[in-house]
Amino acid sequence: MGKLGSLKDFKRTVYLSMIIPSLLAMVSYILFVFNQPGHGKYLILTVVLTFWFTISLILLYQKRLMPLVEYGTLIIISVMHIGTVYDGFFNYIATDKAGAFGVTVMWVPAVILSFFLILGARRGLVFSLAVFFVFFVMGLMNYPEMSEDYLISVIQFYVAYLFYILIIYFSRNLIRLFSDFENMKENAFTDALTGTANRHQIDIWLDEKVSGAKEVPVSILFFDIDYFKAVNDTFGHKVGDTVLKELAGLVKQNLTPNEQFGRWGGEEFIIISSQSGENARKLAEELRLKISEYHFKTAGRQTVSFGVTEFRSGESVDTLISRADRGLYQSKHEGRNRVTII
Template sequence: MDSTENNKYVRLKRKIYLIIFPLLFITNASYWLFSPFVDHFMGLALPFLCLFFAIVWVLIYYNRLMRTCEIISLVVFGVYHLFRVYYLTAQLEEGIINVYVLWSPIYFVYIFMVLERKKALAYSLLILLITIVMGIPHLHNPRANDTLIQFYISTVLYTLILFYFQRIVSAYIESDMLRKNAYYDSLTDIGNRRAVDTWIENEIKRCNESSSVFSIIYFDIDHFKRINDEYGHDVGDYVLKEFSSLVKSYIRSSDFFGRWGGEEFIILTNRSLTESIQFSERLRIIIENHSFRYVDHVTASFGVSYFQPNDVPKTIVKRADQALYSAKNNGRNRVITV
């Protein structure tokens, strides 16, 4: 998992914690204050846990020491889990089914959220081994035997499911990253040429089947080489990113926007030719009036073509390219269609 995906995972965990810890606080506070089954140990543990949940939530809310909070919580929950299982095994001999049986799987879910997959498996099995040792003295009791065995088997199953589920998630993320790398431009985070080719083929197929139309808006940044030569390629890359972000904020959700290559971009839209020309003109003015961070102002030239019967990707793109070439030769910063 690269740093970008890792940051997304950390942000997702933070959102989960901000929801889960208040729920744990409310659940334990309610049990402490209103349950008639709170024993001496729980009477001491529950106030501490409620205070702990509150402190951890505040730290995570203000985005402070989140990793430290995770590790400390792992230890605190581990101690709590072992004590609850210890009392659970003793109560089984008396025929009492402790409700913690229902809650214990959550601890193992948390282990796999905090630790790397193999470490989480090893830690989970260690905790399970300790609980098995706790239960051995009670296995002779028929009332405790069956429940304990079921508890241990179910814990093993939870652990294995979590272990392989995390691998499935990792594989999905990896495949999603491969897909994104294959079809998205890493600099501008929009579709690359391969994606645009696919979009054009799909749009032509859709239009042939439904007798509808679409337009291609082919445009590039004027004098972009001059920007690279004068300011350097780092600034040139930043202009491309800012330019892409600006255009992306004005297209419709149904439009397709991709980088054709270098400073060249393509928009596929289901607008009519007239609407596409009008939109291109608005976009041209928006770009011209936008104050870019490092180069102040840039302009763009546009070529517009629309779908015609018997079109293939090469023909419709060629007409848009010819229109863009004409815009370049007629002074740039203009919209032309052929």
């Protein structure tokens, strides 16, 4: 499943995943009982529901009229759900005939889930409890004529119905908590402006890379935008932010899984590469050239300067970063828009 950009996208995906198997089940039911006696009213209901779900499926695929699909489905499902339970109470339980709810119980979780998806957590809870209350009143009306066997079945139906309501309600909140937690984790390690790794994440990566540097080489590419203060002074800080975002996107497009990329701070960025120093220098040259040829939307052409170095056995992360920083300083001192390897 691709990345979902909004709650609407998520709901649409869930609806599609529910409607398709539901349609298959209903079509199978229609074919199975078409000429069999005693299924007339259920067959009509199933045909109506199949027709509506087919229309809904087409509209969902076309991404059109989603509110109509949602609330039309809510009305149809609610009426049919209440109608089938009413039929069970007044035409089966009241006459002590077997098969009161039939397949109704099997569809209860899907029906309640639909209530919550369409209406949201609070309104879904209220609506589901209101439907339960209607069923409870039906049970009270039939209690005097209810046999002992049916009484036990009805009590189990009520308990299961409440359980489904509560489990779906609390599961939804639990999923939201997990989602919020994952967002917090992501924000803790991601730079809000550029969407790249932030300083905290980079520190973690550096510690991990240095500890495993005996197996594979580790090189640092430290770079920043030349004369970035002039960009902010000339065009404003919003344009400056746009330049940083465009730059980050351009660099990410030209990196491989062997590199980890993040914003060190301000206009400074860092690339951690599993390549030797000379190969890292070549990568820096390629990036420098691509950036110098790129036309930023609101600030025109910009250049960057690089400091490149390779990890040396026994040194600390601070020493490694300091040497890369010296390389960057040398590139600035020697005219900018260049790569210096130390």
